[in-house]
Amino acid sequence: MQSEIALNVQQSIRPGECVDTYYAGKENSQLQCHATVEDNRFFQGLQSLGSGSSSTITFNPNEGLGEVIVTVTLPQPSGSGGVGLALPLGWGYNLLRRIGYRYGSSQLYYITGAQNLTQTLSLCEDSGKKQQMLYLGGQACTSPADWADAAKRTAYIYLRLPHSSPALAGGALPFPTDVLTAPVQLQIDLADFTSVISSVAGADPVPSALSFGSVNFTQITMQDSANLVARRFDMSRHALTIPLPEGWTQEEVQFPFTSASSDGSFSLSLTGCKAGDLKKLRIWFTKASDTSGAVKNSNIYYPPASIRFAINGLIYLDSQSGSYLLTNVIRRRTPPSVTATYLASAAPPAFTASPVASTWVEIELGQPRAIGDTGEVALVHGVPVMNSVLSLTGNMADLNTQFTCHVEYVLNCSWMASRGSAEFVF
Secondary structure: OHHHHHHHHHHHHOOOOOOOOOOOOOOOOOOOOOOEEEEEEEEEEOOOOEOOOEEEEEEOOOOEEEEEEEEEEOOOOOOOOOOOEEEOOOHHHHHEEEEEEEEOOOOOEEEEHHHHHHHHHHHOOOHHHHHHHHHHOOOOEOOHHHHHOOOOOEEEEEOOOOOOOOOOOOOOOOEEHHHEOOOEEEEEEEOOHHHOOEEOOOOOOOOOEOOEEEEEEEEEEEOOHHHOHHHHOOOOOOOEEEEOOOOEEOOOEEEEEEOOOOOOEEEEEEOOOOOEEEEEEEEEEEEOHHHHOOOOOOOOOOOOOEEEEEEOOEEEEEEOOOOHHHHHHHOOOOOOEEEEEEEEEOOOOOEEEEEEEEEOEEEEOOOOOOOOOOOOOOOOOOEEEOOOOEEEEEEOOOOOOEEEEEEEEEEOOEEEEEOEEEEEEO
């Protein structure tokens, strides 16, 4: 009797909707309104496979556009089959220098290959999936025996486009290209292969072109096309709002600096942020020495020992002795870190590959909120910025060392589709 009274009291004072946890009902069940089918059969080859070249890929309006994956294969080097040449784990992402995208007749926007990798890893639901994404992005090659293995010379690269997410829990809805009259265009710029492939003295020639390159599209189609929005509404008079799964990220801004010789301190004025609702910043630090020499280690990110971020003098993050590492863990599904490989030249022309943690920093400005359902999206506001002064200070563990601070700004944004095109609304 007392438990029944307590239950009624609790139910009377607590806000919320009554949900049956014993029987299935309308309050705890969901039904798919329009039956859909997924297919994964569309491929397009890269027009240009040469080092430093560019290719344009189009996806013609044909209902829902899902994930986009790029597959590349390097040829076995000539000469002795790869003597003195090496590739780090995840090298496929490094081969993409820049990715451009245009939906319909919208503007052409870009992200760098490093952004594509960091965003992809950041959105994975668990550490195992994150590690597999890096592994499938290209296995490490440190010897001619590795170069002889075609599987190790092949990389599968996820394209983190504004409409897509590698996460299943809290993942993205397909982009409804049926509201467009012009295709979705992707521009894929390859990097100079010599900036990705390590080559020491006496090494075989670095490959100058891919042996294979293609783009694979996932498509979501309705079983009854009469249910498409473009069939039910006159899109020249209506507009469809399409929320982005995480937010919109502009092309990264780089800030080279040298850590102080006394305490490793640095002070940066962050510029280039678009006016809007700033939801978060994603920051990673690289060493100039990792890419300037014969051995290339492009995927190694160095965490700062301490960091402070402020907008117009108001501090939003102040982390001493690396306390942000724990904050980043409790505010995310997985820590912003992955196990990469550090290449080093052994007895020439051999290489060693050692596991090393690669860590970036996520400065969250929006209230933490978990998104668990597939295709669920939520608008969580950040800090309105317009001609604001953003500053970043801190300390690096390595003294008197040349670093580059890579910063990408994540802003709240939605697509607005109408009259055969789509454009961002901030």
